[in-house]
Amino acid sequence: MKFRRLSIVLFLLLAACNLPALSGCARRDVLCVGLVTSYGGVDDHGLNQSAWEGVQQALDEGLIHRADFIATVDARDRAKNIQTFLLDGYDLVVTVGLGLEEDTRLAADEWPNRGFVGVDQPPGEPRRNLAVVTFPEDQGGFLAGALAALVTQTGKAAALCETKGIHSMWRYCEGFRVGVHYANPDLRGRVMYKEDGSPSELFNDPQWGEKQARYMLDQGVDILFAAGGGTAQAALETAAAGGAYVIGADEDMYYQVKASDFVLSSAVKLAGPAVYALIRQAVFERSLPGEKRGEYALGPYHSLERQVPPSVRERLEQIRRGLADGSIQTGVSSAP
Template sequence: MKAIRALALAAAAALALSGCAGGTAAAPAAECGTADAFCIGLVTDSGKVDDKSFNQSAWEGVQAAVKAIPGSQSKYVETTDTKDYAANIKQFTDKKYNVVVTVGFLMTEATQAAAKANPNVKFIGIDQFQDTAKVGEIANLAGLTFPEDQAGYAAGVLAAKLSKTKVLGQVLGMQIAPVEKFAKGFEAGAKSVASDIKVITVYHPAGDNAFTDPAWGAAEAQKQLDQKADVIFGAGGKTGNGALGQVAKASGAGESIFCIGVDTDQWNTVPEAQKCLVTSAMKLISEGTADQIKAIKGATFKGGNVTGKAGLAEYHAFDSKVPADVKDAVSKVVADLKSGALQTGVKLG
């Protein structure tokens, strides 16, 4: 039975790799590992590549790089169990891919191990800070991280200025560093506007479904609405999307009750939330991923820690509903955070 199960798992892995092609050149692609090939593989964090948030943003970055690099090709593997991180990465290193992109803080250890074992492959670890004091220098790995606390802070300022009840909510994925930076930044930004404002914060329990549990997200958002929260920040992949969708169903959504998305401009990816979605706290994952892949192809890549960009999305249909003085104040906060004139004060640990 163990042998049969092993064969089944191997077949499933091969199917996942072969069935997830995207962004390939029109001409027949060169075989990965040959001189003419430039192959990019992406391993998602738990969840689908079309999660309308974190994984999707990374994959869109890969596709943007493929369009910019003639003859390049890309595939992805979706992780369904965190125990499979190393095996999923190995699918690409075994096929001698030039670049492997791994998505998420939880994949840090597996990515670092793979990079050390495959020095001829370039790795991009999204949300993966390299603690060189512990792991040493890994020249073929770039840890692409973002100032989530800055995007969260600006979103918190906006939320506090829009709130009438002085109660805000946050429905979050697992309590890991990037999510916590969003959350603490949001609360710091809100309290910079009104020190007595209440911020209700809930993290999803640890587990493989922490970022893929929209039902839990919706239920937690409703609890916060019941506690008079009138702006809710949903930050946690499909879990956060569930919260956004629930807020959109609330009485007063878009008039007296608002929601804020995360990672990408979720106006474009979560249309069911448009009724309440005033903005999104973005980290520009697509841009950062594409830039690193182009650097690899252009031989300007440097391993180590790389900081991407963050900010707020457009107001879209809410542009006329957000008072001009509020927009001006938020714009100044964003500019001051970018220049360093303003600090979020967020520290983890």
């Protein structure tokens, strides 16, 4: 009776913590992949979902036998969530987000015979059992700028980004500036960075985002792109509420902005193809490269689909392909 009661308690604890059930992954003939998010679930219309789709593709094609995920709720559980898969014998663990960078590297050192993929994490010191998926933010901004240039009615498109001291923000907004001019040489994209405030306000200064969005609206801007967490979301909310079209970054902001009918699109990170390719390489070549580059794409146009005619979509797709194959270069440096 005590054993049965203990088993029931264990099952409830596993379910409550969103952990995968015990498996046969410790067997040599069973290939298992586990995915851990830095925060949130795999239905976020963003990076988590895209990475999980890559894992699912590997499962659907029979490259692996089992795939599970742990959606992190508390940041303090990130390392423990990774360990859960490792202790249960999973062969490869995919971690998603910059917040898992250190925990992923520590786990790779502790478990040298297991494979790890860090999505949206910097390369750092190479490890033979760790690959990272990085993203060229300048290309994401470039796509957003091209879309803005091809749709704007006032000829005034702008971008707001966190401080240029964060190099990914620099690449995003400078990419936007270049993308606007590439798509329409008669236009110049307006770019504004947040250069003041305390470190505690990084990515979380909604007052600044609101203020600058209102300023842009007063200047006649009818399309606003913004990158930078809560700061950017506040800017997008304000601009959309004021009647401007907005373009989000990283994830599909249609599901985040209240006035969603004014979300033109978002520059989203496509992690799935890179995650799938790395799993395939791990299975067939028994190796993981140090770095794999992900790609950007424009998300759905949702309720504004009619504002983007077929000719514009075709042009944007040509630009996306050119960025992906290198025939189009943004010319944006990696840092200011």
